[in-house]
Amino acid sequence: MALEYAILVSLLEQPGSGYELARRFDRSIGRFWTATHQQIYRVLGRMEADGWLAVELTAQSARPDKKIYSAAEPGRTALAAWLREPVQPESVRHEMAVRIRAAAFDDPAALIPEVERHRTAHAELLDRYLAGEQRDFPDLESLDVQQQLQHVVLRGGIEYERMTLAWLDDVLVTLHKLSH
Amino acid sequence: MALEYAILVSLLEQPGSGYELARRFDRSIGRFWTATHQQIYRVLGRMEADGWLAVELTAQSARPDKKIYSAAEPGRTALAAWLREPVQPESVRHEMAVRIRAAAFDDPAALIPEVERHRTAHAELLDRYLAGEQRDFPDLESLDVQQQLQHVVLRGGIEYERMTLAWLDDVLVTLHKLSH
DNA sequence: GCTTGCTATGCAACGAGTTGCATAGCAAGG
DNA sequence: CCTTGCTATGCAACTCGTTGCATAGCAAGC
Numbered sequence: 001m002a003l004e005y006a007i008l009v010s011l012l013e014q015p016g017s018g019y020e021l022a023r024r025f026d027r028s029i030g031r032f033w034t035a036t037h038q039q040i041y042r043v044l045g046r047m048e049a050d051g052w053l054a055v056e057l058t059a060q061s062a063r064p065d066k067k068i069y070s071a072a073e074p075g076r077t078a079l080a081a082w083l084r085e086p087v088q089p090e091s092v093r094h095e096m097a098v099r100i101r102a103a104a105f106d107d108p109a110a111l112i113p114e115v116e117r118h119r120t121a122h123a124e125l126l127d128r129y130l131a132g133e134q135r136d137f138p139d140l141e142s143l144d145v146q147q148q149l150q151h152v153v154l155r156g157g158i159e160y161e162r163m164t165l166a167w168l169d170d171v172l173v174t175l176h177k178l179s180h
Numbered sequence: 181m182a183l184e185y186a187i188l189v190s191l192l193e194q195p196g197s198g199y200e201l202a203r204r205f206d207r208s209i210g211r212f213w214t215a216t217h218q219q220i221y222r223v224l225g226r227m228e229a230d231g232w233l234a235v236e237l238t239a240q241s242a243r244p245d246k247k248i249y250s251a252a253e254p255g256r257t258a259l260a261a262w263l264r265e266p267v268q269p270e271s272v273r274h275e276m277a278v279r280i281r282a283a284a285f286d287d288p289a290a291l292i293p294e295v296e297r298h299r300t301a302h303a304e305l306l307d308r309y310l311a312g313e314q315r316d317f318p319d320l321e322s323l324d325v326q327q328q329l330q331h332v333v334l335r336g337g338i339e340y341e342r343m344t345l346a347w348l349d350d351v352l353v354t355l356h357k358l359s360h
Numbered sequence: 361g362c363t364t365g366c367t368a369t370g371c372a373a374c375g376a377g378t379t380g381c382a383t384a385g386c387a388a389g390g
Numbered sequence: 391c392c393t394t395g396c397t398a399t400g401c402a403a404c405t406c407g408t409t410g411c412a413t414a415g416c417a418a419g420c
Contacts, residue, residue: 001376002275009282019398032274039377041400066398080286083279087298090275091407094212095182097333099263102189104326106260118267145358146284152354153277156347163343167336174332178325181406199368219407221370246368271377 003043006033008052008071008079013146015070018044031129031157044069052078100171109179112172119168126161129154183223186213188232188251188259193326195250198224211309211337224249232258280351289359292352299348306341309334 010021010029021044022037024030047053052075056068071079096118103111137143137151190201190209201224202217204210215223227233232255236248251259276298283291317323317331 002273002278003376005282006278009278009285012285013281017398018400022398030272032272032277034271034273036378037398038379038400042377045400076285079282080290083282083286083290084294087275087279087294089301090273091214092210092212093182093214093270094336095267095270097212097336098182098186098189099267100329100333101193102185102259102263104329105189105192105256106263108325108329110260110263114264114267121269145288148354148358149280149284149288152351153280155350156274156277159343159347163339167339170335171332174328178328183406197368198370202368216408217368218370218409222407225370 002033003035003039004047004052005079005082006035007040007043007047008075011053011069011071012076012079015068017066017068021069032153047075050074096171103175107179108175112175112179115168115171115175119165119172122161122164122168126158126165129158129161133158182213182262183215183219184227184232185259185262186215187220187223187227188255191233191249191251192256192259195248197246197248201249212333227255230254276351283355287359288355292355292359295348295351295355299345299352302341302344302348306338306345309338309341313338 006025006029007021010016010024016024018037018041022035022040025033025035025040044053048055048069052072053069054072056070057066096115099111099114133151133154137147137154140151143151186205186209187201190196190204196204198217198221202215202220205213205215205220224233228235228249232252233249234252236250237246276295279291279294313331313334317327317334320331323331
């Protein structure tokens with residue numbers, strides 16, 4: 001599974017605690033790999049046991065110790081090996097597509113409010129991507145390797161959202177036409 | 181979960197056995213909702229127990245009975261209720277995006293062969309979508325409700341593949357540039 | 361004759377991912 | 391003062407999804 005590797009990448013970009021990782025997964029990394037804090041803590045434990053991570057304990061008065069994780073050499077090696085493995089075909093889960101085909105057996109107009117809500121959510125995400133691009137990559141001429149790769153992933157996210165918005169508009173036109 | 185509903189839609193479009201459903205999930209429905217035959221058999225059993233499906237047993241000499249499933253009224257009702265539920269934010273799993281960001285901590289050039297393989301797979305899928313469009317929707321002026329909804333979903337698949345191909349080309353240009 | 365592959369269903373075991381809950385102090389706002 | 395919310399970690403129980411295997415006859419190709 002790729003969760004280990006997503007965590008490794010995140011820790012290579014910036015060491016942090018399980019809690020911090022969970023919040024990153026709610027924001028930047030979570031754009032292309034979602035995970036709850038439960039999953040993250042469990043996988044962190046396994047990775048630590050496998051020697052993929054280095055841990056630095058920070059004692060905190062009256063709180064549990066904060067564990068700052070960073071990628072260790074075996075983790076880096078595992079990541080390099082994984083990069084060379086064949087990508088397995090992604091398992092697709094497009095709930096909206098199922099719903100649209102389901103609408104043929106009910107009232108197509110019933111789906112319109114949910115498609116509109118969905119469209120709003122994607123429009124907001126696109127705005128956040130574009131704002132993030134302005135903030136994190138103001139000068140596209142002076143990016144290091146890491147930033148260039150982050151930027152090409154972000155461009156993918158932006159194009160995905162644009163495509164999705166155009167398609168949802170297409171869906172709405174179709175649903176309205178069918179509701180005559 | 182939406183697997184129940186994906187199965188219901190598939191059975192409403194055309195009744196069939198678990199085996200037939202599994203093959204449909206390898207082809208048309210599987211474009212937006214993947215499932216193995218194991219999952220399908222298990223969920224079919226649960227749906228039958230819940231009265232969502234009607235079953236017709238066909239005795240076959242020297243083979244296990246073939247169970248032909250079709251959607252029953254409670255299934256239709258459940259589907260209609262589900263259509264009106266809020267869509268939960270889709271959980272994203274873009275392994276390629278994780279790998280691209282991972283490439284910053286290894287040799288970016290090492291990723292190129294896998295990206296190219298990935299690109300070929302998506303190009304083939306786009307070709308199959310376009311061929312399927314020609315075959316199943318030759319006359320766009322005379323489609324019934326079901327076909328119009330199937331077609332708008334297919335258009336989404338086509339646009340998704342086009343967007344993905346353009347992005348993978350962008351990724352390849354970026355990786356080549358970083359390998360100087 | 362033998363292997364390979366297809367139809368057709370299913371069990372068992374495992375791994376991935378989710379949900380609910382628990383702890384516990386600190387800070388902010390009403 | 392009291393509630394709400396944040397930091398910070400983790401257990402337990404559950405559901406979802408995957409993998410490997412088993413059965414069993416029939417048809418096609420070598």
